[in-house]
Amino acid sequence: MDDYMRMSERTARDSLYTLSRGVVETFGDVYLRKLSLHDLQELYAAHEERHGFPGMIGSIDCTHWKWKKLSEAVASQDLWIWHAFFGVVGFNNDVNFLDQSPIFDxxxxxxxxxxxFTVNGNVYKYGYYLTDGIYPQYSTFVKAFRHPVEERDNFFKRRQERIRKDVERAFGVLKVKWHIVEHAERPLDLESLRYIMYACIIMHNMVIEDKGRIIAHYILTEPRHVQFQPGTTDYLHRVVDIQDANKYRQLQEDLTDYIFYGNNNDNE
Incomplete structure (x- = not known):
């Protein structure tokens, strides 16, 4: 833009920021929307059919950008990015990033x-994300076994690690598709970076829709409002439910049995 349009460096940066903000404010409600019940049901059905994981929302992971920022994202099998959060390395890292993330708000x-959803006859209240080993043992996360011994555990570990690469593939496509994501050379404030990144993610999701690969099609729904204020009994009950390590282990075992024995029956 500097050479072709004879624009000053400052004008080019301001135009980029204005464009990014316009994309986010115009299209964000659809292409970077919060998950609705319809979205969740379609994701559940698609991930069980394609991956064999009932109740799976997507895969979650963090990545370091060359901007010296840390990014967290959730992607489904179609590489649609459902959630993104950006922080500054030094204040957020892989270990404490989750404490700052709004993923569960x-x-x-x-x-x-x-x-x-139901798996192995047990009902679970919330869907889950496939994660790597650094995430905590929450009932909304499913990790692979760290040191599998039994054949079923090894089978589950291989399947889980292969499938959670969906989010890594989404990161890779995003970097290839938008040059600025991988090669931002000028220092920008955090607000500007967020608008630019969200704009790139929104346009990434637009391309997925345009190619006809999306799992969950947009349906206009009534917005939901806050029902439980922080500190209330209902709110704290949900915190306990999400952070319940026993439910995490039970879900991991149920999924392992469901996937291993289900595949063996299919093969037979």
Whole structure:
């Protein structure tokens, strides 16, 4: 833009920021929307059919950008990015990033719909994300076994690690598709960076829709409002439910049995 349009460096930066903000404010409600019950049900069905994981929302991971920022994202099998959060390295890292992330805010305050599912005869209240080993043992995360011994555990570990690469593939496509994501050379304030990154993610999701690969098609729904304020009994009950390590282990075992024995029966 500097050479072709004879624009000054400052004008080019201001135009980039204005464009990014316009994309986010115009299209964000659809292409970077919060998950609705309809979205969750379609994701559940698609991930069980394609991956064999009932109740799976997507895969979650963090990545370091060359901007010296840390980014967290959730992607589904179609590489649609459902959630993104950006922080500054030094204040956020892989270990404490989750404490700063808003990934569970809507679930805790009741704005996100409850979408229960059943596996191995046990009912679970919330969907889950596939993660790597650094994430905590929450009932909304499913990790691979760290040191599998049994054949079923090894089978589950291989399957889980292969499938959670969806989010890594989404990161890779995003970097290839938008040059600025991988090669931002000029220092920008955090607000500007967020608008630019969200704009790139929104346009990434637009391309997925345009190619006809999306799992969850947009349906206009009534917005949900906060039902549980922080500190209230209902809110704290949800915190306990999400951070319940026993439920995490039970879900991991149920999924392992479901996937291993289900595949063996299919093969037979």
């Amino acid at each position: 809507d679930l805790l305050n009741g704005k996100a719909p409850d979408a229960p």
